[in-house]
Amino acid sequence: METKKNGRAPVSQKPHRIEKPEHPEYIGGSVKIQINEKELTVPLGTTILEACRDNHIHVPTLCHHDDLCIAGVCRVCVVEVENMHALQASCAFPITAPIKINTATPMVRKARKHIIDLLLSEHYGECYSCFRNNNCELQTLAKEYGVDHYNFGHIEKPKYKIDNSSYSVVRDMDKCVLCKRCIRTCIDLQEVGVLEAIGRGDETHIGTFLDKQLSDVICINCGQCINRCPTGALRANDPRDEIWEAIDNPKKHVVIQTAPSPRAAIGEEFGLEAGRSMTGELNTALRRIGFSKVFDTNFTADLTIMEEGTELILRLYKALVKGEDADKVPQFTSCSPGWVKYLEHFYPEYIDNLSTAKSPQQMFGAVIKTFYAQEANIDPADIVTVAVMPCSAKKFECNRSEMDDSGFKDVDYGLTTRELAQMIKETGIHLPELPKSEFDNPFGEASGAGLIFGATGGVMEAALRTVIELVTGGKVEDLFENANITPVRGFEGIRYVELPITEVGEVPEMYKKYFDSWDWLKGATLKVAVAHGTANAKKVMEDIKAGGKFSECHFIEFMGCPGGCIGGGGQPIPTNATIRAKRAEAIYAEDEGLPIRKSHENPHIGYIYEKFLTDGPCGDKSHKLLHTTYTKRGEYIA
């Protein structure tokens, strides 16, 4: 009498199991219903909410989220269904019979108003001091239902202490409406499992294991919960004040790098539709804000490809030819700090499979405080480096104790897309109206390979563009039209690709010290895989543990967030599959338009190896500066 699987979320929060014909056109495949007197035909099993939305009938929601399983807990979406004594939650009600629905009866309106009133009565927080002001689903509901006073009183004192222990995520439970989206995100979508409902009755709240602070539990800082929280209860740890202070300090040389994903999404913060890249406008804005230099993270993404690609080749050489360290293959990407911490907690035994190459953000920090400081003749102690990232985990990453190889804290602040948009607004600029401008030198130009890091599969594609050309001596374009390696693209959770190496070319100069022929790779098949979102990462890791097909891979790209960085925890809110797809499109389009699309062809990369990292990729210098180590954290919490 055991349940068959370890059902994670309660069944009540899972989509319903309804046996239905394959196609709505088949007999029994659809149902005739009435919504507000209007006759409609909907596929069997459609929820009332979906039926309403498909037919442009507005129903307010709060706990519902397109990315997540059903909860049905807020009750804001209730509607009347004829012959049922109680109101029904439209988000949770699957239509399996010809029913008559009414979405705007007096009873419905009153109930919704009451629910909003109740939520507000317990909501401690002021909109004007809240980062979700103007982008808050609770606030929107209050407005929609014309709340002009507190019908059931208002809480006077905060009930909870704000938890800002984490470098990445701040929890302010006084603003929580208990919609459980964060739980469903953390347990179901990400399969990390940091947050759950604690206590019952009026004591119910969202908490962690033993109600510890977030920094003491296994949170991977992905920030996916922030992106899906309807209110200001979850937010990123915001360094704006410190950054303003640095900018205003004439002694400080404040340097900013921007990653591609924020550029593809920041327009949304200014009312633009998703999918418009704002790279040029952003450069102008950043200079107006007062940053001394504006650099492109893609430059170090190119550097990452050189380092990580070389590392891969060397690992393969060691394993295949010398028979050493075979268990360090597959090599895992390490540029997603959410993923890295996930692995450190849940699969610490695989820590050696992680590429030791730092992420582009951290490489940049290290390069700025060394090479750039030297070139520009500035005391690195006076340099403040800021990184604009789509990610909340990047905040944690830059605070890792391992990250000070420049002799200083490599990156001082990680700034999310949302926070940067805020700084731009504070400066009084409307981003879309600005003229475009270029990045600063000496890292002015980056390749399209670095750009596509932002989408899931991008790191893999960038690496392949370089590795293929280095090994075969040919052109990627001959294998993949326009150098678009489409098999690794897309949003499928896990993708697996095999690339036979039929021909090999000359060994490039920089590798001659390791071997002088590629023959050991000739006839081999390069096996690679891509996984995004830790739930998918988990599947791949479990397969590897069990010795499945992924254990045979040579290189695997893992991204902590669903969709990769474009879906990162620092990106504009809201998020859903359509928005993420549009952001990805923007990035791929920008890549296609660039003159240089392969990391090894970036002349600035050549320059830095020539001038600074003189012993080449994975040489001693780069090892000291651009590579790092990891910590076996494990799951146990003391």
Next chain:
Amino acid sequence: MLVFEKTSLAEEIEQLIEKYGNARSALLPVLQEIQSKHRYISDYAQQEVARHLKIQPVEIYSVITFYAFLNSKPKGRNIVRVCKTISCDMKNKISIVKAVERELGIKMGETTSDNKFTIEYTNCLGLCDEGPAMGINEQVFTKLTPETAVKHLHEVVG
């Protein structure tokens, strides 16, 4: 927690998992056994159970805090629960409460310093016809008077 305590607890949990299986549906019975033996489910126990069930410790904590008879914080070796619901309330449960509090020198919700007793309120025990009612561990006592209530306390510890 000392190392040997940990190992013995880990072994105990392993046996429980053997008995009930490692499906999620085994969670309550496993927690109940740990609770009834130790009177609480320690951090370590929660994490061990989570590991066996392949779920996260927070899910266990979440379940423990939901049920009134499961605790994550240490309690006395004997847990006394006095019904506070309506029928017992009308039968003067307050006199029972006062007697118990006086006898043990603690207030409801507290644990005696020798760790022998924790006293707390509970909701209806389903003995309303024989109220006021109280439970001590798994046993129940009915038609209490202040005197018999106190007598039962002492009987239980022997």
Next chain:
Amino acid sequence: MEKLKERNGKVLFSNYTLGEGVRKALSLSRDDILFEVKDSKLKGRGGAGFPVSTKWMLAAAAIADEKYVICNADEGEPGTFKDRVLLVEYPELVFEGMIIAGYAIGAKNGIVYLRGEYEYIRKSLEDFLVQMRKDNLLGKNICGKEGFDFDIKIFLGSAAYICGEETALIESLEGHRGEARNRPPYPVNTGYDGMPTSVNNVETFACVPHIIINGGEWYNNFGTKKSSGTKLFSVSGDCEKPDVYEWEWGITINELLEKVGAKNTKAVQVGGASGICVPKSEFDRKIAYEDIPTGGSIIIFNENRDMLKVLKNFMEFFVEESCGQCTPCRIGNTKLLEGVEMIENEEYTFAYLNKLKDLGKTMQVASKCGLGQSSPNSFLSILENFKDEIFYHEAGVENGN
């Protein structure tokens, strides 16, 4: 099983021989049983009063690898203890009812969800199950019926009133917090482990063997037109003989008070904390689905009781026992309790109390499960029926303590 005291009743508290019901049932076809139950017009005794045959027929019609019969012994409604008496004194009726249900719907597994507070009964139930297995009333090919296997397990709760709600109960069985599920789908379609499941009350099951032996017609002869059969009543509060009684449906409150020796009665709470409070002026009302339906909890208040304190006790109960997932119930009950405290402290306005009553009505329709849908009942009925007492504060009205 040994009876603790002499009990008399027309159905449940009548004589019964172990195994009689199951043997008779196994001589019938599954359909015969379903129709016999249908003829009896038996309704669920857990409170909601859903026709048992309808539930069983849906479960029987469902096609699935496994099906489950679950006995809801979470009896947590304040003032209810009849299931305890059945489990202690008449377990054969309950278990046989489950076996018959299993036979009728095609289930092999029965689970008794026993509330944590009843842990002390567990041992005797387990022993009884062992005995039944020996007698081949449980196990394989029961009573020689080729191919009919059925067994019963006991699952202990850990004290949460909401786990009596059938979908919360299933969540709890599956190792989760007892949070009610969205319905549809109903348990008869997607229940325990995602399989068709019939959840019934202890008393519901206990009725079944008698119905099978004597026929649905016979059962239907008791009670009223819409309320067939007899009902167990858990009577407590201000009366001489608090106890569990078996009476036919249709008994008036006056008759009932007479039988249990209640004097100077001012009010009767029918249906526990989630039921309604009936004032003296309405004591001629009948307890039946036609008038006042109930799961059988009767709490009697004499003239000395302070109804506001009673209400406060109920509301405190709900604030604690709400599972806390849905807004109307989690926050709504707190607001109602606050309202009661306002009255207590004389800090209320009638305008605000009217708002709260309105809120109560929203809770009745917008809450996710029966707890939040019924928790405002006593708030609404006590404030309505006892407004004179509550708002005039007659002198000398005190509770026992």
